[in-house]
Amino acid sequence: MSTQTISPGILDHDLTKASVDSILMDFLESRGSSGDSRMTRIVKLLEDFMVGGKRIRPVLTVMGWQAAGGETVPAAVLRVAASLEMFHAFALIHDDIMDDSDTRRGRPTIHRMLAGKRGDDRDERFGLGAAVLVGDLAFTWSDQLLHTAGLTPAQSAAVLPLVTEMRTEVMLGQYLDLQATGELTDDVDATLTVNRYKTAKYTVERPLHIGAALAGADAATLTACTAFALPLGEAFQLRDDLLGVYGDVRDTGKSRLDDLRAGKNTTLVALALRTADAAQRARLHTLIGDPALDETGAEEVRALFASTGARDIVERMIDDRYRRALEALETAPFTADAVTALKHLAVTATRRNS
Amino acid sequence: MSTQTISPGILDHDLTKASVDSILMDFLESRGSSGDSRMTRIVKLLEDFMVGGKRIRPVLTVMGWQAAGGETVPAAVLRVAASLEMFHAFALIHDDIMDDSDTRRGRPTIHRMLAGKRGDDRDERFGLGAAVLVGDLAFTWSDQLLHTAGLTPAQSAAVLPLVTEMRTEVMLGQYLDLQATGELTDDVDATLTVNRYKTAKYTVERPLHIGAALAGADAATLTACTAFALPLGEAFQLRDDLLGVYGDVRDTGKSRLDDLRAGKNTTLVALALRTADAAQRARLHTLIGDPALDETGAEEVRALFASTGARDIVERMIDDRYRRALEALETAPFTADAVTALKHLAVTATRRNS
Structure with a gap:
């Protein structure tokens, strides 16, 4: 076990990321050296997969620790943070299978990688099954x-109870997401519910809770974490929805056709369908969810997101939630250092381009 | 939490099964009453799926507890046993996805159930993704x-370290199994390696270890568990391989065409290929792994298993391992009651028809 600790007060989180990465790589190294060549291959796949993640959950775990008055970050807290990142690798690998995505972080997804190059049915089935296992x-x-x-x-x-709830919530969120995929909805509330489970709670609220609980946080501190985390998490996901359609693959590592081709029911899409006229709605239904959608088709969708006003509404929703998150910080019983760090996070989470 | 306990000395394990079932059903009941209708549906699916399992891992956990000198079985041990059964539900749901099996325990598999009745591509993908999630x-x-x-x-x-190793081992075993599927092998040792990971260690050795460790077992007791468990577990799987081809669906709840259609690389198949002449080998390659194989084709395979002597060899391998498991019990530092119970188990595991 690593005995590395981190001094408090850091704002850029580079040290948290580096410490968590070193715990993860040491851990995988030890699992890969079992002498079984198959295990070595799986471990190598996971190592490569985990490079380049934003480590947002580990960073939030450490911020939760600090918010609740934790000082020098002990190795135990960093190891819990690393465990959340490893769990996230699991969640992404399984999500990519369910969404049938081809790329992640600029590289082929695990099931594509394992399917090999021939691409016949047997290879596809092996890729799928083996990726389920690598996730497991x-x-x-x-x-x-x-x-x-x-x-x-x-x-x-x-x-441990917080970890169980975090896992259960993200899985329920993914289930709701999956149920909605393939049939476009104009139900904005439904898309926001998926957003709350899959992102606001999983990515922001629970990591903060877990870090705070490690520092012995009381109920008021946990409630304040929630008041900050839910609006910020929703804003984070709304930004993600926009990046999925407008982002640059060189920044996001993800094709900006994937979400549209998969017919992903984002809040952006639901808003566009709700405000569209009949002709616009018909075009949106034709284009979104078409697995063969090309960049020309995607440009037409983007034009419809602009002309229906959906894109602007999403930007306003992000702003509104960003402000609510900041307001929550004003009354939160957090340390001053933590408030500064969380404000900084709120900016990067909502203004980012990757 | 249940506070039910079990008195020692029971041989038929009905009480263990009933106690574990009641823990599982109470647990699922509480998870299903969250008020979310989607969660209620998932929980109902899991409840139905778990009915009718043999509960062999919970029974072995309790036997491990008794072997290491544990007396009245406390609620904590039963709850750990129930946790292994819940883990096994996960493993089966994911295995059925990887093997693309249609039935399990006499009912449609979870991914088939969730795919709905239309059977179009979108339904299939939903069934697959949702089943991955129910497993998760x-x-x-x-x-x-x-x-x-x-x-x-x-x-x-x-x-906890034993639980981690149990999980890792069964996943590695499933990975090896998956790699071998679709290309028939006459490598008997390779099939026995998969058998060791997926069954001997996962189904027998680790549950015994976990139960014994709960009772504070020393290293010698754990080693004795291994000496009994590995041969017995191998025999258990070899019996399973035979039942997959010769069993009655009314007993096993599983079509006896599934393994042959999937081209499952059992030790039985590897032995047949190894001892077959060129003409027999060609027929085996044609028939095994044919997704459209019918009962007439399966009868021809069964005749080849007889004429190559493979079926007889597997029966002898089961006998040999059964005897080695019994020998291990002679020197094991287990309680007399546990030895009696484990002997009884060795008979039912190797002579069963379901």
Whole structure:
């Protein structure tokens, strides 16, 4: 186990990221050296997959720790943070299977990588099954990182129920998302519910809770985390929806045709359908969800998002939620350093281009 | 949490099964009453799926507890046993996806059930993705059952590493199995390696270890568990391979065409290929792995398993391993009651018809 610790007060989180990366790589190194060549290959795949992630959940775990008054960040907290990142690798690998995505972080997805080059039916089935398994291993190992973090009994008792709820919520969110995929909806509330489960709670609220609980946070502190996290998390996802359509693949590592081709029911799409006239709506239905959609078709969709006003509404929703998150910080019983860091995070999460 | 306990000395395990079932159903009941109708549906699916399992891992957990000198079986041990059964539901749901199986325990598999009745591409993809998620939830909840078992710190420290290794081993075994599927092998050793990971260790050795570790077993007791479990587990899987081809669907709940159609590389198949002459080998290659194989074709395969002697060899391998498992019990430092129970188990595991 790593004994590295981090001093408090850092704002750019580079040290958190580096520490978490080093825990993850040491851990995978030890799992890969079992002597079984198949295991070595799986571990290598996971290592490559995990390079280049934003590490937002580990950073938020450390921020939660600091918000609740935790000072020098102990190795145990960093190891829990690393465990959330390993869990996230699991979630992404399975999401990519469900969404049938080709690329992630600028590289082929795990199921594509494992399917090999021939692309026949048997290879496809192997890629799919083996990717399910690589995801399952990442889940198993995220748990191992957690169990070997060296938590006190009080920390375990506070954190493990939060981890269970975090996992259950993201899976329910993904289930709702999957149910909606393939049939476009103009139900804006439904898209915001998926957003709340898959992103606001999973990506922001629960990591903050887990970090705060490790520092012994009381109920008022956890409630304040929620008041900040839910609007910010929603804003984060709305920004993601925009980046999925307008982002640059060189920044996002993700084709900006994927979401449109998959017919992903984002809030952006639901708003466009709701405000469109009959002719516009028909074009949106034709273009979104077409697996063969090309860049010309995507440009037409983008023009419709502009002319229906949907894009502007999403930008306003992001602004509104950003402001609510900042307001929540004003009354939160957090340390001053943590408030500064969370304000900074709110800007980067909502203004980012990757 | 249930506070039900079990008195020692039972041989038929009906009480273990009933107690574990009641823990599982209470647990799912509480997860299903969250008020979200989607969650209620998922929980109902899992409940139905879990009915009719043999509960062999929970039974072995309790036997491990007794073997290491544990007396009255406390609620915590039963809850750990239930957690292994919930993990097994996860493993089966994902295995069925990877093997593209249509039925399990006499009912449609989860991905078939979720795919709905139309059977078009979109439904198939939803069924697959949603089944991956239902499996993931079962994994999450197996962990919740474990965390809420009320283990002492010493029990947690002894058991959690064994749980991690059990999970990792079964996933590696499934990976090897998947790699071999679709291309028939006459490599008997390779099929036995998969058998060891997927069954001998996962189904027999690790549950015994976990139960024994809960009772504070020393290294010698764990080693004795292994000496009994590995041969017995191999015999159990070899019996399973035979039942996959010769079993009655009314007993096994599983079509006896599935394994042959999927081209499953069992030890039985590898032995047949190894001892077959050129003409027989060609027929085996034509028939096994043919997704359209019918009962007439399956009868021809069964005749080839007889004429090559493969079926007889597998029966002898089962006998040999059965005897080695019994020999291991002679020197094991187990309680007399446990030895009697494990002998009884060895008979039912190798002579069963379901």
